Amino acid sequence: MNGADFLELVRRRYSCRSYRPDPVPEEVLTRCVEALRLAPSACNRQPWRVVLVTAPDLRQQLAAEALLPGISMPWVAQAPAMAALAVRRDWFTHRVAPWFSGVRYDLLDPGIAGEHLVLAAAAEGLGSCWIGWIRPHAVRRILGLPGSFKPLALITLGYPAAEPETRSSRLPVEEVCRRNRWA
Amino acid sequence: MNGADFLELVRRRYSCRSYRPDPVPEEVLTRCVEALRLAPSACNRQPWRVVLVTAPDLRQQLAAEALLPGISMPWVAQAPAMAALAVRRDWFTHRVAPWFSGVRYDLLDPGIAGEHLVLAAAAEGLGSCWIGWIRPHAVRRILGLPGSFKPLALITLGYPAAEPETRSSRLPVEEVCRRNRWA
Numbered sequence: 259m260n261g262a263d264f265l266e267l268v269r270r271r272y273s274c275r276s277y278r279p280d281p282v283p284e285e286v287l288t289r290c291v292e293a294l295r296l297a298p299s300a301c302n303r304q305p306w307r308v309v310l311v312t313a314p315d316l317r318q319q320l321a322a323e324a325l326l327p328g329i330s331m332p333w334v335a336q337a338p339a340m341a342a343l344a345v346r347r348d349w350f351t352h353r354v355a356p357w358f359s360g361v362r363y364d365l366l367d368p369g370i371a372g373e374h375l376v377l378a379a380a381a382e383g384l385g386s387c388w389i390g391w392i393r394p395h396a397v398r399r400i401l402g403l404p405g406s407f408k409p410l411a412l413i414t415l416g417y418p419a420a421e422p423e424t425r426s427s428r429l430p431v432e433e434v435c436r437r438n439r440w441a
Numbered sequence: 442m443n444g445a446d447f448l449e450l451v452r453r454r455y456s457c458r459s460y461r462p463d464p465v466p467e468e469v470l471t472r473c474v475e476a477l478r479l480a481p482s483a484c485n486r487q488p489w490r491v492v493l494v495t496a497p498d499l500r501q502q503l504a505a506e507a508l509l510p511g512i513s514m515p516w517v518a519q520a521p522a523m524a525a526l527a528v529r530r531d532w533f534t535h536r537v538a539p540w541f542s543g544v545r546y547d548l549l550d551p552g553i554a555g556e557h558l559v560l561a562a563a564a565e566g567l568g569s570c571w572i573g574w575i576r577p578h579a580v581r582r583i584l585g586l587p588g589s590f591k592p593l594a595l596i597t598l599g600y601p602a603a604e605p606e607t608r609s610s611r612l613p614v615e616e617v618c619r620r621n622r623w624a
Contacts, residue, residue, distance in 0.1 A: 261469065261565040264561050265561065286444065294618075298456055302609045306617060307618075308617060308618040311620075366549075366555075366594070370556040370571075373552070373556050377560070381446065401622050402624040404623065407623070427485075428479055428485075431474060434487065437495070440490070441585040441587070
């Protein structure tokens with residue numbers, strides 16, 4: 259795979275909010291998780307933890323109880339699979355290092371790993387959507403996560419029911435990237 | 442590109458700590474930044490900002506002054522290009538939303554976008570390395586970043602001088618992923 263192929267994959271990915279009920283084959287889910295597992299992390303601490311939810315009762319419960327109120331997301335319950343992404347904080351990398359650098363690797367790293375899962379899903383022909391608008395305590399309770407794990411996001415997975423007519427736009431490159439110095 | 446191709450790309454990527462001095466062609470850098478630009482983000486706020494540094498004096502200055510002391514990274518100065526990744530905080534998504542959800546999207550999102558750059562680099566045959574062990578104030582000063590941008594990481598880019606003999610290992614899948622409920 260070359261650079262043009264990867265760019266094509268990145269362009270193919272979008273936040274899918276409409277899913278067919280067809281289950282995702284096990285080997286596809288396995289490859290998506292494998293892509294996540296191989297992600298890089300600060301000091302290779304691999305702080306991410308994932309629960310892959312396919313059981314209908316748990317998916318319904320997450321959709322009903324674990325999303326923040328005020329935004330309607332009925333499509334969440336339709337997705338045949340869902341990855342709950344959490345972080346398990348490491349004493350050195352996530353508590354000591356930020357005192358020096360001010361950078362919170364415990365959040366940067368799960369972003370990296372979760373996007374490996376999302377791009378792997380796109381490569382498999384799946385739709386996906388990062389959902390950050392969650393109630394972490396409800397996610398923890400429903401999925402039996404230990405208190406040491408902090409839930410960060412849900413990622414829906416499934417075959418798209420329909421392509422969206424428009425894609426969300428992006429800032430022009432001049433607004434996000436400059437050469438050598440910003441100013 | 443299918444799922445197996447993407448997994449092959451993920452397996453090809455590693456944290457490269459040895460670079461040839463050859464410059465990276467402009468069109469290659471452009472495609473890497475384009476992959477970053479198209480990344481998803483909470484409420485599509487696209488909080489990332491990037492300075493692509495190729496000027497030798499600025500690269501030397503970053504290597505000399507912007508890394509935290511105590512870890513020797515002489516290879517940083519060898520890399521012919523470097524992306525300085527920063528976040529520009531948005532009032533709603535990055536200050537109000539975390540009060541409700543407890544999730545800091547201002548850090549999750551740059552992780553996602555930075556990894557688009559890193560995977561694009563791998564697809565182009567480039568080596569790369571996330572460097573989180575930075576001094577944000579020095580990065581800001583050297584690159585002229587406004588006070589509203591928070592520097593998060595440097596990512597070195599360049600053609601690898603030598604493949605490493607061993608790759609860093611990963612936790613077994615059973616330790617990072619469970620099905621339906623964690624416990």
